[in-house]
Amino acid sequence: xxxxxxxxxxxxxxxxxxxxxxxxxxxxxxxxxxxxxxxxxxxxxxxxxxxxxxxxxxxxxxxxxxxxxxxxxxxxxxxxxxxxxxxxxxxxxxxxxxxxxxxxxxxxxxxxxxxxxxxxxxxxxxxxxxxxxxxxxxxxxxxxxxxxxxxxxxxxxxxxxxxxxxxxxxxxxxxxxxxxxxxxxxxxxxxxxxxxxxxxxxxxxxxxxxxxxxxxxxxxxxxxxxxxxxxxxxxxxxxxxxxxxxxxxxxxxxxxxxxxxxxxxxxxxxxxxxxxxxxxxxxxxxxxxxxxxxxxxxxxx
Amino acid sequence: xxxxxxxxxxxxxxxxxxxxxxxxxxxxxxxxxxxxxxxxxxxxxxxxxxxxxxxxxxxxxxxxxxxxxxxxxxxxxxxxxxxxxxxxxxxxxxxxxxxxxxxxxxxxxxxxxxxxxxxxxxxxxxxxxxxxxxxxxxxxxxxxxxxxxxxxxxxxxxxxxxxxxxxxxxxxxxxxxxxxxxxxxxxxxxxxxxxxxxxxxxxxxxxxxxxxxxxxxxxxxxxxxxxxxxxxxxxxxxxxxxxxxxxxxxxxxxxxxxxxxxxxxxxxxxxxxxxxxxxxxxxxxxxxxxxxxxxxxxxxx
DNA sequence: AACTCGATTTGTCCAGGACAAAACAAACAA
DNA sequence: TTGTTTGTTTTGTCCTGGACAAATCGAGTT
Numbered sequence: 001x002x003x004x005x006x007x008x009x010x011x012x013x014x015x016x017x018x019x020x021x022x023x024x025x026x027x028x029x030x031x032x033x034x035x036x037x038x039x040x041x042x043x044x045x046x047x048x049x050x051x052x053x054x055x056x057x058x059x060x061x062x063x064x065x066x067x068x069x070x071x072x073x074x075x076x077x078x079x080x081x082x083x084x085x086x087x088x089x090x091x092x093x094x095x096x097x098x099x100x101x102x103x104x105x106x107x108x109x110x111x112x113x114x115x116x117x118x119x120x121x122x123x124x125x126x127x128x129x130x131x132x133x134x135x136x137x138x139x140x141x142x143x144x145x146x147x148x149x150x151x152x153x154x155x156x157x158x159x160x161x162x163x164x165x166x167x168x169x170x171x172x173x174x175x176x177x178x179x180x181x182x183x184x185x186x187x188x189x190x191x192x193x194x195x196x197x198x199x200x201x202x203x204x205x206x207x208x209x210x211x212x213x214x215x216x217x218x219x220x221x222x223x224x225x226x227x228x229x230x231x232x233x234x235x236x237x238x239x240x241x242x243x244x245x246x247x248x249x250x251x252x253x254x255x256x257x258x259x260x261x262x263x264x265x266x267x268x269x270x271x272x273x274x275x276x277x278x279x280x281x282x283x284x285x286x287x288x289x290x291x292x293x294x295x296x297x298x299x300x301x
Numbered sequence: 302x303x304x305x306x307x308x309x310x311x312x313x314x315x316x317x318x319x320x321x322x323x324x325x326x327x328x329x330x331x332x333x334x335x336x337x338x339x340x341x342x343x344x345x346x347x348x349x350x351x352x353x354x355x356x357x358x359x360x361x362x363x364x365x366x367x368x369x370x371x372x373x374x375x376x377x378x379x380x381x382x383x384x385x386x387x388x389x390x391x392x393x394x395x396x397x398x399x400x401x402x403x404x405x406x407x408x409x410x411x412x413x414x415x416x417x418x419x420x421x422x423x424x425x426x427x428x429x430x431x432x433x434x435x436x437x438x439x440x441x442x443x444x445x446x447x448x449x450x451x452x453x454x455x456x457x458x459x460x461x462x463x464x465x466x467x468x469x470x471x472x473x474x475x476x477x478x479x480x481x482x483x484x485x486x487x488x489x490x491x492x493x494x495x496x497x498x499x500x501x502x503x504x505x506x507x508x509x510x511x512x513x514x515x516x517x518x519x520x521x522x523x524x525x526x527x528x529x530x531x532x533x534x535x536x537x538x539x540x541x542x543x544x545x546x547x548x549x550x551x552x553x554x555x556x557x558x559x560x561x562x563x564x565x566x567x568x569x570x571x572x573x574x575x576x577x578x579x580x581x582x583x584x585x586x587x588x589x590x591x592x593x594x595x596x597x598x599x600x601x602x
Numbered sequence: 603a604a605c606t607c608g609a610t611t612t613g614t615c616c617a618g619g620a621c622a623a624a625a626c627a628a629a630c631a632a
Numbered sequence: 633t634t635g636t637t638t639g640t641t642t643t644g645t646c647c648t649g650g651a652c653a654a655a656t657c658g659a660g661t662t
Contacts (some may be wrong), residue, residue, distance in 0.1 A: 008615075009547070010554070013489040016521040020645060023616080028643085039652070041615060046521065046558075064625080066642065107413045108530055110512065111476045119368055138483070153526035156486070160515040168466050168472055175412045185457070188314040191492065191517065211411065213454055216463040216492065217356070218315040220347065224590070225454035229409050238539045243625075245644085246310070257347075309646075320646085321614060328649085329612085340621075342646060365656085367611065546613085546654080 005035065006044045015052045029069045042220045045136075051076075054148075060148040060241055063073060076096060077148065091276070098137055102144070117165050126169050130201050134162060138194055142240065142269070145260040159194060170204055178209040180232035180296060183225060185213040192239035195268045198233060199289045206293050219250070221258040233263045235250055235283075237272030248275060255279050303456050306336065307345040310539040316353045323353075344358050352377075355449075361542055362447040399438055403445070406459045408424060416467065418466050434585055435463060439495055443541065443570070471505055479510040480531035481597060482555030484526060486514040488551060493540035496569045498601040500536060500590045507594050520551070524558040534597070536565045536584075549577060556580045566593060 007021050019024075022042075026032060032052060034042040044052075054076055055068045064167045068076065083245050105115040121129045146148040150158075159274060182203055184196050193215050200210045211229050226234050236254075247270065255277070257262055266274075267283035274282065307319050318326075323343075334355060337342040347392075355377055356369045360576050364380065372380075403413040422430045422561050429515060445451040451459075483504055485497050501511045512530050527535050537555075539548060548571060556565055556578070567575075568584035575583065584590045 003553045006554065007505060007550075010551070014521070018645085019615085024644070027618085039615085050346060050521065053325075053521075064642075065386065065644095089362060108512075115478065125407060134591050151529070152522045153518060153529070154358075156518060156526075157512070158375065160513050164468050164472060164511075168469055171469055188652090202533040211409075211458070213457045217457060218317065219311075221453045224527070225457075228452070228454070249308075250311070253303045261527075319614085320610090324647085325613075340646085365611075367615095 002043070004046055006038075006049055007037075008034075008042045008044070009248070011044050011049055011052065011138075011272075013069070015056050016047060017052060017056060025065070025069065029066065031069045048120055049100065057146065058147065064298065065122045067287065093134070094132070098133070098140055101137060103135075103141060105154055105161075106150075108154075108157070110157070114165070120276075121165065126173075126201055127205055129169070130166075130198050134166065134194070134198055135286055136160070138198075162194060163197060166201060169247070170197070170201050173201075173204045174210075178207050180293075181209045181230060182235055183211045183213060183229055183231040184235050184237075185217045185222060185225075186215040186237050187222075187254075188216045190238060190242050191215050191242070192268070195237040195239065196235075198286060199237075199267060199283075202286060202290055203235075203293060206290060208293060219227055219254050219257060222254060223259075226258055226262050230261060231277065234258065235265045235267065237268040238266065241270035242268075242270045244270065246275060247271065251277050251280055261280055263296070265289075267285060303344075305347055307341045307347070308338075308351055309335075309345070310369065312345050312350055315350060315378070316357050318353060318357060326366070326370065328369065332370045348440065355447075358447065360448065362478070364422060382443060395433070395437070397443055399434070402438060406449075406455055406462075407456070409455075411458070411462065414462055415466070418463070422466065422470060423424075427474075427502055428506055429525050430470070431467075433498050434500055435495070436587055438463070438468060439499075456515075460493075464498060467495070467502060471498070471502050472486045474505045476512075478489075479508050480505075482510045482512065482531060482596075483534045483536055484512045484514060484523075484530055484532040485536050485538075486518045487516040487521060487538050488555075489519055491539055491543050492516050493538065493569070496538040496540065497536075499587060500538075500568060503591055504536075504594060507591060509594060520555050520558060523555060524560075527559055527563050532563060532565055535559060536568065537564045538569040539567065541570035543569075543571040545571065545574065548572065549578060552581055564597070566590075 006014070008022060009271065012019050015151045022032065024289050026034075032044060032048040034044040034048065037043045051073060054126070055065065058068055058076065058079055059065055071079075081188060101113065101116055104116060120157060124132060129256070137158075139153055141150060143154050147151075156249075157291065184200055184203075186192070186196065196212070196215070200212055204210050211225075211231065212223060221233060222236075225231070236256075251264070253268065258264060263281065264279065265283055267289060271282055276282065281292055283292055306317065309323060312318070312323060321439065323333065327335075333345060333349040335345040351541065352374055355374075356366065359369055359380055360366055361375065362380075369377065371393045402417055403412065405417060409446050409460075418434070421434050425433060440450060440457075442456055457537050470572065485504075487493070487497065497513070497516070498512075501513060505511050512526075512532065514526060518526065523535060523537075526532070552565070559565060564582065566582045566584055568590060572583055573585060577583065582593055584593055589598055
């Protein structure tokens with residue numbers, strides 16, 4: 001028994017690939033091929049875990065496992081993201097400014113990044129900051145992550161520091177009873193919170209009362225919370241990384257559990273390919289969010 | 302196919318009980334007994350999911366599944382937490398003050414809670430606020446949650462609002478190169494962040510440089526991050542809810558992956574019952590944390 | 603009260619089979 | 633060329649039922 005080896009539960013935790021998938025790949029593709037410990041249980045060496053993480057990253061970028069597993073490791077490293085819609089922005093000046101910010105993260109210069117972002121916030125105002133700085137930065141980080149330009153811990157650092165800035169900015173806005181009451185959260189297994197914070201900022205600016213419940217609320221609890229807080233709207237966020245196949249069923253279940261008079265709005269990168277579901281409003285962009293709020297106020301409920 | 306029914310993956314997500322456990326309980330204890338859909342797959346009605354969540358909560362409070370499942374639902378609701386060490390505090394005045402704060406959460410009065418906490422922060426200073434307000438509040442919320450006094454969404458609201466206050470307070474502290482460099486994070490599946498924020502506040506007050514990476518870092522990434530940031534110390538947090546059985550192996554693996562000269566400190570409610578592991582420092586209380594930092598500065602590394 | 607040592611409880615892992623939904627590719631129509 | 637339909641392949645999830653080890657309990661002993 002080697003302390004550096006991982007059992008199947010640890011690999012599931014670290015890679016996000018389920019035990020079923022790990023065993024299935026082994027049966028079908030012949031990778032990974034873990035060693036076995038004294039009890040005959042799988043025992044993955046760190047190299048295989050690392051390769052699995054790489055494969056998972058490329059899968060999230062649109063590649064297919066069958067191909068990836070057949071590809072030698074050396075070639076995997078250079079694969080480009082394979083997406084249908086390239087998301088790059090138009091303005092080259094703005095893009096290079098954003099790249100400068102991200103290079104501070106790459107250099108792990110916490111203080112400089114914070115200061116630069118504070119400056120942008122002061123210059124652009126909260127709405128501009130959210131729409132022209134935080135949103136494109138987040139997309140860019142996602143793309144860098146898919147390309148392997150960003151390490152996981154660099155993405156985490158970016159997220160953590162940016163979260164703090166946004167929360168701080170939101171905290172300065174007036175609170176108290178406003179209209180409508182919007183409950184913001186995400187479902188279990190969905191931990192990305194930046195998207196929620198961005199719409200919270202926009203909604204709060206427009207004078208809505210936001211009730212932030214953090215991430216990972218069980219469905220039945222979301223429904224209870226909506227009732228307890230007398231929410232007019234429940235807003236959920238799904239990131240691109242969230243298993244797409246589960247989303248429609250999830251939304252259907254939540255819609256069924258919520259009172260009819262509570263609106264259900266859904267946003268985030270994970271819902272782009274989603275078909276329309278009756279009784280649910282899809283917010284693909286941040287502009288959609290402010291537009292939806294305006295429409296709600298106009299009486300369309 | 303009923304939209305209100307949950308498949309086994311959804312139940313796992315919402316209850317935290319693994320598919321294996323759900324099937325095993327069905328086989329052994331005869332509960333839950335889900336319906337079957339057209340494909341012969343398990344299909345859990347909401348009542349059973351609700352009961353499972355209740356059982357899970359009582360298990361986290363120290364009860365055993367065999368007994369709980371045999372108990373009628375009506376009796377389950379009134380079961381008291383069954384812990385070896387009662388954690389209640391001494392000072393009755395302080396305790397009633399804290400209860401007042403929590404009653405604001407119970408009343409879902411976001412603004413009043415924020416204001417009251419801001420006042421305490423101003424009065425006690427950051428260190429006192431962390432040690433005498435946030436820490437006992439968090440324990441109390443944990444206890445209320447175990448008793449069923451707090452709903453899940455109320456706990457989430459508390460966590461979210463308190464996180465914001467702490468982050469805001471930490472943000473006002475001076476940043477920049479200091480000594481030692483402490484990397485703060487948690488392992489995958491461990492999403493509780495309040496504990497990390499509390500020690501971050503204390504460490505930052507003592508003049509350490511904190512690198513907050515948020516939660517849920519894969520083990521191998523923690524090791525990379527420590528190297529990239531030239532960290533002196535890696536500090537991890539485990540909540541009481543984290544599966545105890547996995548912790549020793551996890552720590553052993555992380556210790557093996559980290560460079561020898563990087564210290565590994567572990568804290569949080571989840572490590573109380575943990576045996577000592579060589580090369581790892583256990584921080585059971587917040588006082589231990591400041592003491593550990595002083596000792597480190599004294600040259601004990 | 604503290605400890606040892608069987609007995610019981612409980613969670614995790616394993617193998618291998620089945621199937622449906624998603625992704626793809628090819629043929630066809632506009 | 634572009635868009636739509638249809639068949640085929642890929643892929644993930646679920647199923648059953650068995651085995652085992654670690655944690656916990658409880659009775660007896662020091």
